[in-house]
Amino acid sequence: MKTENAIKVTNIKKSYGKKPVVQGVSFNVKKGEIFGLLGPNGAGKTTTLKVITTLLRQDEGTVLVNGFNTLTQGRKVRQQFSITGQTAAIDEELSARENLLIFGRLNGLTGAEAQTRANELLLDFDLSNSADQALATFSGGMRRRLDLAISLIGRPSILFLDEPTTGLDPRTRKQMWQAIQKLVSRGTTVLLTTQYLEEADSLADRIALIDHGRMITVGTPSELKQQIGGMQMRVEITNRQKLSQAEAIIKDVLSLPVSIDDRVLTTLLDNIKLQQVPQVLAQLQKMRISYTNLTIGTPSLDDVFMKLTVGKN
Numbered sequence: 001m002k003t004e005n006a007i008k009v010t011n012i013k014k015s016y017g018k019k020p021v022v023q024g025v026s027f028n029v030k031k032g033e034i035f036g037l038l039g040p041n042g043a044g045k046t047t048t049l050k051v052i053t054t055l056l057r058q059d060e061g062t063v064l065v066n067g068f069n070t071l072t073q074g075r076k077v078r079q080q081f082s083i084t085g086q087t088a089a090i091d092e093e094l095s096a097r098e099n100l101l102i103f104g105r106l107n108g109l110t111g112a113e114a115q116t117r118a119n120e121l122l123l124d125f126d127l128s129n130s131a132d133q134a135l136a137t138f139s140g141g142m143r144r145r146l147d148l149a150i151s152l153i154g155r156p157s158i159l160f161l162d163e164p165t166t167g168l169d170p171r172t173r174k175q176m177w178q179a180i181q182k183l184v185s186r187g188t189t190v191l192l193t194t195q196y197l198e199e200a201d202s203l204a205d206r207i208a209l210i211d212h213g214r215m216i217t218v219g220t221p222s223e224l225k226q227q228i229g230g231m232q233m234r235v236e237i238t239n240r241q242k243l244s245q246a247e248a249i250i251k252d253v254l255s256l257p258v259s260i261d262d263r264v265l266t267t268l269l270d271n272i273k274l275q276q277v278p279q280v281l282a283q284l285q286k287m288r289i290s291y292t293n294l295t296i297g298t299p300s301l302d303d304v305f306m307k308l309t310v311g312k313n
């Protein structure tokens, strides 16, 4: 079946008992893109993922995966994708290669095909050098990469990654990102859930922000950043005692709310207010309030997240 969307989610709702957990979520994932489902704890990301992957049945709405309906064509749907983090069956006593061979055979490959595929995947995920070591000696990052490799044995067209880098250190996390980008460059569509804004920002082509089971917004990372308004000014004041004085100056000159985090004052600026920044600086200088850092730039995805979900949890 030819469809432009790998995944089409239309108005799905799901409650546990009387508790609504997903309350009308809709989005499409285009073929070949990395789509991020982003939201705070308990937002409904995992539940949405379970509905798409047929582990749960939604109460309302439809989900099409490569055109197949999750409610009526579950088996066809399950042939379209793979999920990582589900390889609890990995055998610790065996090596990475042996595990790949077993999963290859389980996926219906012949012995020779499984060997070839295992070699390709070991190479792709930088595991060739440690391929024959017992898994017990593997680091967290190596395990995640093996997990990713195993989920790709059957060459799925869609891959679901549920919080793929939770608990990894920053360096290992970057290695995982590279591995994910590599497989997308070969045509796999990826839907990932994450609580890390940085991860969504650097990996996802588009992001759906969900909170309390509702879609708050969807767009590219830069579209989301634009949603909360043009630019952002951050001033780090040298002397903490002058903080409230500096805050008063910014509020007075720009007539805008100011948020404070430690010694940093942050204000969101539209184009008109942006022109008035020199007046703020002049006032600070006049009052002998010095600063150690000053930036004006687009807000981070973190700011978008805080602004759109703040106070709701």
Ligand SMILES: Nc1ncnc2c1ncn2[C@@H]1O[C@H](COP(=O)(O)OP(=O)(O)OP(=O)(O)O)[C@@H](O)[C@H]1O
Residues within 6 Å of the ligand: 016, 021, 039, 040, 041, 042, 043, 044, 045, 046, 047, 048, 195
């Ligand atoms: N089997 C269940 N029975 C009852 N409530 C559940 C069940 N599974 C999840 N929930 C509740 O549904 C809500 C959404 O959970 P879900 O796991 O989808 O959120 P999430 O966005 O994936 O959160 P996290 O980032 O913490 O994994 C939470 O309040 C959770 O407590």
